[in-house]
Amino acid sequence: MDLFAFPPLALLLDLTTRALLALTTALEPVTAGAAAAVAVVVVTLLVRLALIPVGVSQARAEQTRARLAPRLRALQQRWKGNTERLQRETMQLYRDEGASPVAGCLPLLAQAPVVGLLYAVFLHPTVGGQANALLAHDLLGAPLGRSLVAAVTTGTADAGTLAVFAVLVAVIVAAAELTRRLLRPAVAPAAPAWTTPLFGALQFTTAVVALFVPLAAALYLTVTTVWTLVQRVVLRRRYPLPA
Template sequence: MELSWLNWLYTAVAAVITWIHQGYSTFLAEDSGLNWALTIITLTVLMRLLIFPLFMKQMRSSRKMQELAPRVQELRKKYKNDKQRMNQEVMRVYQEGGANPLGGCLPLVAQFPIFISMFTVLNAMAHGDPKFGMSQELVDSARSAHIFGAPIPATFFTSDADIIKLGADPVISKIVLVIFVAISSLTTFLTVRQSVQRSMAQMPDNPMVQQQKILMYISPLFAVFSLNFPLGLILYWVTTNLWTLGQQHWFYSRHPMPTFDAKGNVIEPEPKPGLITKLRSRGKADVEVEQDAPPSPEPKVVRQQPTRQSRSKRTGTKKT
């Protein structure tokens, strides 16, 4: 799947892999599976941070679409017999509201060249080909690295003889690869379900609901194709799925779905108070309680008067 016009991206990915691996090699063995696993995971995190602004743009567009949902629902009812007019009016509402229905595709589109680059670079490593600026020592290091006993460049369909040449047991390697593919399928399903459930909740009358449900249940089947991917690439896919799950959960928890009044206007939720706000409000409440409480009576000051002595004591004579 090597595309010549992406050679510059292949070279950039290979260079980043080299830098990250060199950094971990300062305290880990160069050929260890832990070193290469951390290299791939770190590369995945860096790539996801790079496209994080696109994710935020997607989420803001989705938020605006939620706010426009009542108007869109009215248009669907009004023009239910005229699909063309309905689509025109819906697109006009989205444009006026600053929402982009295709915004959800941006992170996926941005990830595709990165995925192709990872596949191409790791495939070159699997064949022992030092391309895209990689040294032969780096390629040999990746080929000799194992994760749970499976070589990083191995696929499920790699021949037993080639796996043995990579210094691994074929049976153990196939088991590890199947487990990673299963994890990849599960995380893919959870990622799509999280997004589809949110979409269905914000637009229950969306005519694409059934298609989204079908996509949710067939998405794990796409991960089965990863049986033909190197183990390092499957690790990248699992890592990016876990990142997506956490990232979406973080955004959805901080930005709950909007509620609407009887007129279809958005009711803005009250912001959750932070720790400082809570402390300030608590201190203010304490002050109010102190002000409302009745003043405590002032303590009565008792002055001690000198006792009156008898005349005999004052004069110093004995009293008879």
């Protein structure tokens, strides 16, 4: 079932497509055939700019959680036989400090609708009863509406498509590796030892996702990954974790 068949979502899909087409048209005199891809990059940057306050809040919360780690361990020792009381005391501690144990999920939740809309825009051959003109655009010969997996399975993966996806995935992997090395996660005190390598491995899941989504969405993920790395490095210096 297509969720975008429902009138409110169909209208949102139509408005998003029209906005991207208008931006593409405006960029064509400067960027020529890459106008639609550049439009996706511009939209990505606008979204990331709007999410800067969320990133700052996340950095503060991460710093607070790391600072509270000794007190959380003390609570876990004191109430280890009373799960309900431990949860209550833990949440009270976070409230007293103005922090949240789920603050790290906010950026993902905030940008999920944008990724979903981009995914939908470049998957629908018709939008608002008309042919989706964005599907006629490409990036260096790679169609913006086709994923690498779809191109390979249908036998339409030419050298240009493979090269574009290879560059995007390489950038995502490089950013993920730098994130893993430069930004150690603030792991919860009670977390098992195996969670640390797991968090490191999770940094690379975006590269896998980029293989399955349309090129436009993969482009969004690439720009987002690089932006997030730079932003977190800057904010980590502003809000360093306790040694």
